[in-house]
Amino acid sequence: MNIYRRELRAHYKVLIVWMIWMVFLIISGMYKFQALSANDANGLLKVFPKSLQVIFGISGFNLSTMIGAFGILFLYIILTATIHATMLGAEIISKEERDRTSEFLFPKPVSRNLVVTQKLLAAVTNVVVLNLVTLVTSILTVAAFAKDFSNNGMVIVLCSALLFMQLLFLSIGAVFAGILKNSKVSASIATAILLGTYVMWVVIDLNKNLEFMKYLTPFKYFDASVIIHDGHLDVFYVSLSVILTIVLIITTYLAFNKRDLKV
Amino acid sequence: MNIIETKKLTKYYGDTLGIKDLDLDIQQGEIFGFIGPNGAGKSTTIRTLLGLIHPTAGSATIFGKDITKFGPEIKEEIGYLPSEVFYYDNMKAIDLLRYSGSFYKKDSKLIEKRIKELAKYLDLDLKRKIDDLSYGNKKKVGIIQGLLHEPKLIILDEPTGGLDPLMQQKFFDLLREENKKGVTILFSSHILNEVQKLCDRVAIIKDGKIIKVDSIRSLAENTHKRFMLETAVRVDKSRFTGIKGISDLVITDNSVSFLFRGHINEITKIIASLNLTNMLVEEPDLEEIFMHYYV
Structure with a gap:
């Protein structure tokens, strides 16, 4: 597990920055929504055009409840965590080629599969730590702003949805780094897919005729307004995201094994 | 016994030829020179042997084992020094060398002892950060990471760049010492003088093809x-x-x-x-x- 330990050490500073940003986002976001909820926020937001409500992720939430406010904030939490996961997935696989350390690492008695495994484990550890920090901060912040709030279960459900999203986008980043030699291109494509699927989610919400495209965007799999309404995750979408994640990870191994390394 | 054996080893990068129909037999205990100008296919051959790139056709064995099937097992006994050395940021030389040593099955205490011996011999301060080292000193780190596990085969790809003449001499002495212990060395270079000084046999490569394999002495006699x-x-x-x-x-x-x-x-x-x-x-x-x- 030497590569795993090395990757954890190499990424901990960046992880701390992401954790600080996440904590700041949750506290400042909840503070703002608390102020809104005190002034008939639902009425206030209804004057917004539907398109703006969708783009800012405020469509379908009841802002007079604390979990409704958290649901709106959750979109930004998802965007932050998935950007982190996507970039991490792409970077951790391709960094040896980017930094030209391939000729140090790969002549060592270690298979490419083992390198990928240890790097992905380190990435998953980073992602899980960010998720736990998000969960704990969310529970504490929501509790601090709503003394009588007792729906920690829903925060946990939402954070578990977040974890599925993080793992899926981590594997999207990894698969492009596995396939492509150029680390800049792989990171750019993976990030473009993240933003593209987000835009797709907005467009589908605005135009019900495009509902058939909902399987193409993971943002639709874990729509916070639907989860809060249903009270649980949709088993079909969880299964779909797990299957996609597994397929992408297997593809990462196959592609990385098959191609020449950039040296 | 052949330590390295290639049969019709071929590598194309898309349509561009890297090496073609390369047949090499490098025997146990010899110092084998691999000479040719830049772009002739020396590094392509070495990178293929090490599994960094995959052959398009042909086959190769090291220690009698197929390189595509037994990569990690073979590399347990290989020490490699590339022409250009790049390492991880913010690491001290000793940390990088310990990390390098952690890949091998050999006892970590023996590796630690060997690191210290080699650093003393090459006059390298192990406590310095790699980022702060000169190119020559980074090369010394490369030499140590290639030798710290006492490999049976040392592969060197244009290894002397950045080393001053005195250090080159020490490095060659070190290689001769290893060779006396039975270690096989593949020494790739475009600097003919150093190949002449060190090697027993030599292969001349041109446009991806071996055009002559002979002993240094025989080459000189027959020309x-x-x-x-x-x-x-x-x-x-x-x-x-x-x-x-x-x-x-x-x-x-x-x-x-x-x-x-x-x-x-x-x-x-x-x-x-x-x-x-x-x-x-x-x-x-x-x-x-x-x-x-x-x-």
Whole structure:
């Protein structure tokens, strides 16, 4: 597990920055929504055009409840965590080629599969730590702003949805780094897919005729307004995201094994 | 026993040829030179052997095991020093070397001892950060990481860049010491002089193909020798007509010079019949041999 330990050490500073940003986002976001909820926020937001409500992720939430406010904030939490996961997935696989350390690492008695495994484990550890920090901060912040709030279960459900999203986008980043030699291109494509699927989610919400495209965007799999309404995750979408994640990870191994390394 | 054996090993990068039909046999305990100019296919061969890139066709074995099937197992006994060394940021030399050592099954205490011995020999401060080291010192880190696990095969790809002449000498001495213990060395270089100093046999590679494999001695013997004769009187050109293997003949009032390739007795008979005041026979250096195959 030497590569795993090395990757954890190499990424901990960046992880701390992401954790600080996440904590700041949750506290400042909840503070703002608390102020809104005190002034008939639902009425206030209804004057917004539907398109703006969708783009800012405020469509379908009841802002007079604390979990409704958290649901709106959750979109930004998802965007932050998935950007982190996507970039991490792409970077951790391709960094040896980017930094030209391939000729140090790969002549060592270690298979490419083992390198990928240890790097992905380190990435998953980073992602899980960010998720736990998000969960704990969310529970504490929501509790601090709503003394009588007792729906920690829903925060946990939402954070578990977040974890599925993080793992899926981590594997999207990894698969492009596995396939492509150029680390800049792989990171750019993976990030473009993240933003593209987000835009797709907005467009589908605005135009019900495009509902058939909902399987193409993971943002639709874990729509916070639907989860809060249903009270649980949709088993079909969880299964779909797990299957996609597994397929992408297997593809990462196959592609990385098959191609020449950039040296 | 062949430590490295390749059969028709071929590598294309898309449509571009890297190496083609490469047949090599490197025997246990020899120092094998691999020479050719930049882009001839030396690094491609080495990177294919190490599994960094995959062969398009052909096969290769190291220690008798197929490189594509037994990569990690084979690499347990290989030490590699690339032409350019790049390491991880913010690491001290000792941390990088310990990380390097952690890949091998060998006892970590023995590796630690070996790191310290090699650092002392090469005069390297292990506590310094790699980012702060000069290129030559980074190269020393590379040498240590290639040798710290006492490999049975050392592969060096143009390894001397950045080392000053004194350090090059120490490095060559170190390699000779390893070789005496039975270690096989594949030494790739475009600097012919260092190959000549160190290697037993040499392969000359041109445009991705091996054009000659021979011992350094045999290469020198079977190529041109330059004869420079000083004579008491002017020699008539006709004395050399009809002798096979003479070229570049220049005759002045008191000297004759020419290149000769062929049976040495034929030419010594002619020389013995001349009224000489002095004679010089020069062995070609590897550079001349190299140019012979390249031009």
